[in-house]
Structure formats: structure tokens, C-alpha cells
Amino acid sequence: MTGHGVLDATGRLRGSLDALAEALLAPDLGRLIAAEVGLAEALNEVGRLRTVSGADRQSLISELIAARAALERCRVLGCAMSDSASAMLQAQSRAGEYGPTGTTAALSAPRGQDFTTRI
Amino acid sequence: MSGLLTSLSMAARAMDAQRAGLAVTGDNIANLNTDGYVRRTIQYEEARPAGVDVAGIRAQRDSLLERRVRQEWPYEAREGAIADTLSVVEASLGDAGASLDAHLASFFDSCSALAQDPSSSVARDSVVLQGRLLSNSFNDLSARLADSRRGADASVRSGIDQINTLAAKVSSINQAINRANGADTNALKDQQGLALDELSKLVDITVLARADGGVDVALGNGRAIVMGANNYELTAVSQPVTGLAAVTIGGADITSEIKNGKLAGWIAVRDTNIPAYQQQLDTIAFTVAQQVNATHQGGRDLLGGTGNNFFAPIATATGAAAAMAVDAAIVADPQRIAAGGTIAPGDNTVARQLASLRDARVVGGTATFAESWGQLVYRVGSDSQTAIAQRDSRREVAEQVGRLRDQVEGVSLDEEAAKMLRFQRAYEANARYFTTVDNVLATLLHLVGGA
Numbered sequence: 339m340t341g342h343g344v345l346d347a348t349g350r351l352r353g354s355l356d357a358l359a360e361a362l363l364a365p366d367l368g369r370l371i372a373a374e375v376g377l378a379e380a381l382n383e384v385g386r387l388r389t390v391s392g393a394d395r396q397s398l399i400s401e402l403i404a405a406r407a408a409l410e411r412c413r414v415l416g417c418a419m420s421d422s423a424s425a426m427l428q429a430q431s432r433a434g435e436y437g438p439t440g441t442t443a444a445l446s447a448p449r450g451q452d453f454t455t456r457i
Numbered sequence: 458m459s460g461l462l463t464s465l466s467m468a469a470r471a472m473d474a475q476r477a478g479l480a481v482t483g484d485n486i487a488n489l490n491t492d493g494y495v496r497r498t499i500q501y502e503e504a505r506p507a508g509v510d511v512a513g514i515r516a517q518r519d520s521l522l523e524r525r526v527r528q529e530w531p532y533e534a535r536e537g538a539i540a541d542t543l544s545v546v547e548a549s550l551g552d553a554g555a556s557l558d559a560h561l562a563s564f565f566d567s568c569s570a571l572a573q574d575p576s577s578s579v580a581r582d583s584v585v586l587q588g589r590l591l592s593n594s595f596n597d598l599s600a601r602l603a604d605s606r607r608g609a610d611a612s613v614r615s616g617i618d619q620i621n622t623l624a625a626k627v628s629s630i631n632q633a634i635n636r637a638n639g640a641d642t643n644a645l646k647d648q649q650g651l652a653l654d655e656l657s658k659l660v661d662i663t664v665l666a667r668a669d670g671g672v673d674v675a676l677g678n679g680r681a682i683v684m685g686a687n688n689y690e691l692t693a694v695s696q697p698v699t700g701l702a703a704v705t706i707g708g709a710d711i712t713s714e715i716k717n718g719k720l721a722g723w724i725a726v727r728d729t730n731i732p733a734y735q736q737q738l739d740t741i742a743f744t745v746a747q748q749v750n751a752t753h754q755g756g757r758d759l760l761g762g763t764g765n766n767f768f769a770p771i772a773t774a775t776g777a778a779a780a781m782a783v784d785a786a787i788v789a790d791p792q793r794i795a796a797g798g799t800i801a802p803g804d805n806t807v808a809r810q811l812a813s814l815r816d817a818r819v820v821g822g823t824a825t826f827a828e829s830w831g832q833l834v835y836r837v838g839s840d841s842q843t844a845i846a847q848r849d850s851r852r853e854v855a856e857q858v859g860r861l862r863d864q865v866e867g868v869s870l871d872e873e874a875a876k877m878l879r880f881q882r883a884y885e886a887n888a889r890y891f892t893t894v895d896n897v898l899a900t901l902l903h904l905v906g907g908a
Contacts, residue, residue: 377887
């Protein structure tokens, strides 16, 4: 694996994280669901890397920093959206009425303090 | 470094956009039960060089449906006002067999009893008593109808005040919208819609949209009550003699121009229904007094006198029910009741003729007193039931159109909740990779010496 290979793979990972962040921002459910596939594929590609050369070192570092920033952005946006949704659902006593299996599944309590801090 | 700053800036802007989106959904849920609230949707636009911005928040208004709803409400409100007022009139007439019909029967029964024993002072006292009870019954019924009419008039005056208050509110909202200068006016338009809804229930209005988002409102034959920031007040002007209020604007009497809405219903009951009932009641009272007096005048009392009135004479039918009373001379001395055609002891000719009036078709030449009273009761009941049926029918149409409007403008809690849950699940599906991604990136950084 060449340096360019690492750079490309990391770029695609960052791209998929950016796509996920954009989907969270929209908020666009279709893009959010589609982002999962892109993220899984990009992660899989990075996971298959066997060697990392020193070529384009600075570019790679920049790309990795950008990818980490994109990941953090996804976390912040995702948690904010999820916590808001939980708070609103619980406010109307509707939390936990629907889960992945279709049966009642309690949602996690809103992390109020974290949520406030992030906002 | 500039790339990272751009990224951070984009993230911050996008974060704002997302927060705005959630706030809109939160607003929709929080205002689920707020009257007049119209569902908001957020509109995004692509930001340059990248990211997303909020283009605006739009209220899901459908002006066509709003106009349709406001066309239906005045009809429903008019019939509702008529039904509500007439139900009170109907109740005031009393139950069958326990109201005027019972007093008529008792009076003629007392005449029959007098015919059995024309010289009996007890029977004479009983005729006077029943005559007074019958008169009182007419007086009470007339007073109740007059009260109902005054009540309808009070409603008309109150309706005029409510219309003026709402018109002032709409003009003040117009002013606020005009001064918004591009700021969000959706909340103002919610208030505007609510005020127009209330107004259309009171009176049929014509609403014309202004370019700045405000509205002009007219009623009757195009009488403007709101034009931009100005409102023109309706006035209740008491009419001579009756004292009832005429609806005027700028000095012009527009009472007859008001066709629908609660105001029209109250006016119809006050000026059409109740006067007709009063007229019929007066006709019965006038005919009773006239027929009884005519018969009574032909007889002779125990003192030998003749030509006496039993009831105090009434000149015209108008106001007869209110004026009806047993003649003062009869009340003072029941011996003045003429039971016979002569002074011969036991002559009961006139008493029998008075008793036979019970079955005489003398009201309008076609109906007995009891039948005529029954017709009045039936008429009130029929008018009331017709108004109820019309109101229910109109209400169904108004509700159907209202539901259609709500589908567009209303907030669906299920829809909002389902949307929230779907977003949560989709995010969680992505988030399960985050730890791995974090580890991979940390490892790579470590390998290239960036950490």
C-alpha cells in the first residue's frame, strides 16, 4: 500500500463522515440511512491497509486531522439531534413506544447536562 | 489551517441550521394545542462554499381552504345562534298541559261549573280566579317573549362589541406585519388567522390579502371594517319606540345587510321569530278577551246589570297578551258576572255559552284557543329544530373543510414523533462505527507521527 493509497482511503473516510454530518444537518433521513453504507465501506477500506509509507506525510496528517474533526462533528450533531429527539419524545410521553423489533423499547434518558453543555 | 477553519465554520453554520430544524419541530409539538397555530416547516439552502443554511421558516397555510372554512362558519354560526336562542324561548313556553293550555282549560271548566249553579258565589269566585290565572299566564308568556327578544338584542350589542374588538386586533396585526421589515411574521399571521376565524363566526366577512401580508376586511355590501392599520367601528344605535339596536357603520344602517354569522342569527330571532310568536300569542289573547266579553255582554248579572265586560277591554291585538286582565269591576264584585240571559233564577245560558267557547273555532275562524296555542308551541319547536338541523348540517361541512385545512396546516403529533424516532435510529446505525473510526484514525496518526 502506497502513501497515496492511505491518503485516498482516509480521504474517502473523511468524505463519508462529512456526508453523514450533512445528512444530520439537513436533517435528511434518506441521506442519513445512505451515509451508513458509505461509512462502513470507507472504514473497511482503511481497515485493509497493511503499510503506511512516509510519502505525503504532511498531507496525510492533515487528512487524518480533518477526518477526526469530521468524526467529532458527526458526534456533536448526532448527539444533539438524538438528545433533542429524546427530550421531545419524553415530553410528550411517547418515548419507548417503538423499538427496532417493533416492541416497546425504552430509550435512554436524555443526557441533560451533556446536551446543555454541547448546545 | 484555512481548511480546518472553513470546516469548523461550516460545522458551526450547519449546527445552527440543524438546531433551527429541531426548534421548528419542537415548536410544532409545543403548539399542538395552540389555537390558530399553523405547522411550520424549515427550508434549507446550500451554503457557499459548502454546508447548509436556513433559507426560512414557512407556515403551511392554504389560503383557499382558509377562505372555504371562513365561508362555512358564518352559516353554521347563524343557525347555531338561532337554535340556542329559540331553545330558551321553547323552554319558556312551558310543558304541554302545564302552561297556557292548562289555564284555558281551567277557565272554561270554571264556566261549566258556574253553569251547574249560576247563583253559587263559590263558582263565581272560581271563574274570577281562573280568569285572573289565565290573564297572568298570557302576561307571563308575553313578558318571557319580550325578555327573550331583549336577550337577543343584548347579544346583538355584545356581538357588535366583539366584532369591533376583533377588527381592532386585525388592524393592529396588520400594522405589526407591515413594520416587520422582513422579520418572521408567522406568529403574527397565526394571530391574524385566529382573529379572522372568530370574526367569521360572528358575521360573514370578505377578506382581501394585502401585498405586505396584512388583510382588509369587509362585511355586508362591501362595508370595510379593516383597511390596513385602520379599523372602522360598528355602532349599535337604539331605535325609537322599540329601543332595539340597529347595526350602523359610518351612520349607515346595515342591519339588513348582515346575512350570516351569529350576529345575523341574533338579529333574525329578535326581528323575525320572536315578533311572530308575540303576534300569535297576542292574537289568541285578543280573541279570548273579545269572544268572552262579547258573550258576557249579552247576559245579565246577579244585580240585573247587562253589557259588562269580563276581561278589561283591549283595543287592538298588538300587545293584547301583555295587557290582558280581568275587568276591575268583576274582580271587585263577582256578582257582576253574567251567567244567564235573564235575571230568572237558574238561568245559565251565558255561562254555558262561555264554556262552549272552549271548542269554538274562533281564532282566525279556523282554530280553537287550545289548537292555536298548540300551533304556536309547535311553531317555536319547529323553528328551533329546523335551526338545530341546519346548524348540524352546516357544522359537518365546516368541520370537514376544517379537517382538510388541519391536514395541511395542523401539527400531527404522530408524524412529528415518527420523524424523531426515524432520525434517532438512523443516527444510531451510523454511530456504532464511531469508536472504530476513532481508533483507526488515532492509530494512523500515531504511525505517521502526527500524534
